[in-house]
Amino acid sequence: MPLSRRSTLTQFLIEERRRFPQASGDFNALILDVALACKAIARSVSFGALGDVLGAQGSTNVQGEVQQKLDVISNEMFMRANEWGGHLAGMASEEMEQPYPIPREFPRGKYLLVFDPLDGSSNIDVNVSVGSIFSILRAPADVVASGRDVTVEDFLQPGAQQVAAGYALYGPTTMLMLTVGSGVYGFTLDPNLGEFKLTHPLIRIPEDTHEFAINASNSRFWEAPVKRYVDECMAGRPGVRGKDFNMRWIASMVAEAHRILMRGGVFLYPRDTKDPSKAGRLRLLYEANPIAMLMEQAGGRASTGREPVLTVQPGSLHQRIGLVFGSRNEVERIERYHAEPLSWKDSNPLFAERSLFRDAA
Ligand code: AHG
Ligand code: MN
Ligand code: MN
Secondary structure, three states, X not given: OOOOOOOEHHHHHHHHHOOOOOOOOHHHHHHHHHHHHHHHHHHHHHHHHHHOOOOEXXXXXXXXXXXXXXXXXXXXXXHHHHOOOOOEEEEEEOOOOOOEEOOOOOOOOOEEEEEEEEEOHHHHHHOOOEEEEEEEEEOOHHHHHXXXXXXXXXXXXXXXXXXXXXXXXXXXXXXXXXXXXXXXXXEEEEOOOOEEEEEEOOOOOOOOOOEEEEOHHHHHHEOHHHHHHHHHHHHOOOOOOOOOOEEEOOOOHHHHHHHHHHHXXXXXXXXXXXXXXXXXXXXXXXXXXHHHHHHHHOOOEEEOOOOEHHHOOOOOOOOEEOEEEEOHHHHXXXXXXXXXXXXXXXXXXXXXXXXXXXXXX
């Protein structure tokens, strides 16, 4: 079959690099290794029940969550594809309690790779889209200079310092969405060539939307600004928003992020009162930060409700955080509701009386 004129991921990276003649090529090689891991995971996922890859592994991860076999397999694939190339000083993953310094048998490089090897893994057994999310940071200068083992502290960098971020989505087609800080580019895996081809250059998220995604079973735990926002959406055309809204919940954040990149929308997994020991459901370093960078690079916005995700100083490797992202005007509205809840609550006796809706500190 003839080669189309669409550029491959490799060609895209080479052309991007030409804009930075001093670049070593390490970064491009790293992205290609990440892409290789994603292709391998896509292949494993696609075999489903035929591949003996479904079901639980019989273990729990550091978050106390049941690990699926494919969580563990995907983690291995990320590690093996990325440890040997000499581009990384270390990796950290949802599935590993501690950071992984690059073993001494391999050269060490100047980047850190942080990933959620399989997001939405509770959906594997029901054949619903899952994906892998990754974030690339620079290793601190003293790590590069000394070659010492990476520690947790080396990874605790605000999302604004990410060099690149992206995800692969294993859906009806396998796609790779990538930002290196100059817009978001979408690639579709060509099953004939086994190559990612550029199909979605410079994605822009519509600023307005009438689609929102939230797990409504948590509604009794929501804080007042979130409840207000969702109530107003549900009120539809006769309500204050003056338009009807549509609701979605896939329970694979990566698939929700993809829908939002493609056609707009807003996603909320906010901080709530369900478990006071957890500041949210999703993890800052390998879920919220990379998705936030993609959103912002596509003209959308990502927030904790109170501040931009990308400005949050992480306190621990597996830290959880409230996350709201998507169409800019909608996210800004939700931030506004968090910033000025009293002005409307004062006139609503419900919120004066019920402790559930009181703002947490
Ligand atoms: P993971 O599979 O990596 O643990 O992440 C699952 C996340 C996210 O993808 C999704 O949005 C959320 O968990 C679903 O949570 P609920 O089960 O509470 O809806
Ligand atoms: Mn996840
Ligand atoms: Mn995961």
